[in-house]
Amino acid sequence: MLSSLAAGFGLGLSLIVAIGAQNLFVLRQGVRREHVLSVVAVCAVSDAVLIALGVSGIGAVVTAVPWLLDVVRWAGAAFLVGYGMLAARRALRPTGAALHVETEAPPAERGGRTMVATTTRTAAVLTCLALTWLNPHVYLDTVFLLGSVAATHGAERGVFGxxxxxxxxxxxxxxxxxARFLGRWLDSPGAWRVLDGVxxxxxxGLAFSLVLPVFTG
Incomplete structure (x- = not known):
């Protein structure tokens, strides 16, 4: 049982720890200290649901409906392009004061300077949901890959999940x-413009990678 648990933890971590749209959004919210608990909860619960679907064997069902992944592919690419445009706009035309993230000051004001919160909780949650559920790679990693490996653990596939x-x-x-510990390096408008540009x-780049197989495959 412990070996299946460790195997699931190791493979799950190796698939998640990569620079992607979801991770960048969590990082940004963490640095800004905006609705971090909600964002983390949405990501973790979404992954748990997808992993459960993969472990239950639903991946084989989805494989029989290939057009479903195509719908997700194009919807995800469109969303990533749109979100990238918003980030580029923030980089080129920043609004509001710099975000100061000192550790002990209250959220409304730190160091005598007013905080500017630009993302509502609803917007953060909806964006996080879109970045998660409109990304075909999430399905490939959690539903298909993790589901396939989990099947090799037999009766302990649930433990693996x-x-x-x-x-x-x-x-x-x-x-x-x-991410809040990065605040000292991002405590200026210029640093945030660079981050938003990245x-x-x-x-x-992710949007392009999603649709590229359609034209090359």
Missing amino acids: VGAAAASLVWFAALGYG IALVMW
């Missing part, structure tokens, strides 16, 4: 709450 879900929770919690480029 628990390990993978635990890895997701640990990673997103560490990323969301650990986010825009990554989002567009």
Whole structure:
């Protein structure tokens, strides 16, 4: 049982720890300290649901409906392009004051400077849901790959799935709450413009990678 749990944790962590749209969004929210608990919870619960679907064997059912992944592919690419455009706009035309993230000051004001929260909880949750559920790679990793490996563990495939879900929770919690320590390097408008510029480029690159197989395959 412990070996299946460890295997699930290790494989789940190896698939999640990569630069992607979801991780970048969690990182950004963590640095800004905006709705971190909600964002981490959405990511971890979503992954747990997808892993459960994969472990239950639903991947074989989805394989029989290939057009479903195509719908998700194009919807995800469109969303990533749009989110990248918003990030690029923030990079080119920043609004509001710099976000100061000192550790002990209250959220409304730190160091005598007013905080500017630009993302509502609803917007953060909806964005996180879109970045998760409109990403075909999420299905490939959790439903198909993890589901296939879990099947090799026989009666302990459920334990394997628990390990993978635990890895997701640990990673997103560490990323969301650990990101605040980057605040000292992002405590200026210029640094945030660079970060948003990187986010825009990554989002567009991911969108391109989603649709490229359609034209090359």
